[in-house]
Amino acid sequence: MIFLTNEPRKLKLPSKSMEGNVAWKSPSNIALIKYWGKFGEQLPMNPSLSFTLKKSYTKTSIEYAYSTKKSKSLKLYLGRKRITNFEEKLMGVINKRLLQYLPWLDYTQLKIHTENTFPHSAGIASSASAMSAFALCLLSIEEELFHSKFQKNEFYRNASFIARLCSGSACRSIYGGYNLWGSLKEIVDSSDAYAVPVNNLIDPFYNSIHDAILIVSAREKDVSSSQGHSLMKNHPFAAGRHLQVNDNLQMMLKDMQNKDTPDFFRIIENEALSLHGLMMSSNPGYLLIKPGSLDIIEKIYNFREKENIALGFTMDAGPNIHLLYFDKDKKEVRNFIRNELLQFCENGQWIDDKLGPGAQKVKINE
């Protein structure tokens, strides 16, 4: 069964108490075409396209205890440390958005252990990896409680749906490679409610993409993504942005049918700069770009011009720069990073990541 927006599930709950544990590893993702602004129940104002990372992932294990009496509770540990403020946040999401789809949660105690492969203070949004891992664990728990299996494609689609309800862009972290989130009439199956893999529409050349995440600042940002999304509601440039992003997405998907196209990085950079332009021009406006971000961008422009190597940058809602390039240019680009870019990174920190195969179920102690 596939979950559908606004259709609460009617489930006959198990009549016996049960305990168990499940674990998933799930990666972060980086958007090439940016989602910015949402409506309704975590639905995107525009479609977005991303690829899943390989090394930056969260491993989450959940010990659960289901009882036939209402007994909902949640404990959350990051490494060995209990994170009570996040427990409250997650319980809020469960109550507000998840119970209607996973009604057994009202009867289940959850003890969640979560770890990120990337440093906690690296300034990398961990919500996509953490929330997708959480969603996958919940679906695995449901399978165990009901002694039934979703079909494989239903399992992943539902996990993407639940991940979206926890944190929008997390829905694009379930599958490997390239993912589209948002309804697009040309792409059968695409939906605002979950992401779909689009690797079959893209030349395999793009699987060799790398993402060097250059940590300009590891500080937690002052304005959260949720606040940023809500500022899009009355944004004076919202209508223009939606025309722009749809054009960019159409062009990008068309371009990516062929390898090594000249417009690829132009579109990616246009998306990143537009995202930050929208932040600066919202009311109140704000600025997440730091001087080090600009220094790196300037260096990238110069290097590209001089060396004639296909590479470019994108940014999330933060100051860090994601330098994207292809395997064939690995040697030159790594030298460039070491010699010219690390000087602008906080404590010389960067993450050497690339496109990855997506989430994976693991043993609890693996």
Ligand code: PMV
């Ligand atoms: O999923 P959220 O609410 O953290 O929003 C993330 C939005 C961006 O990272 C800025 C863009 C995107 O599409 O990932």
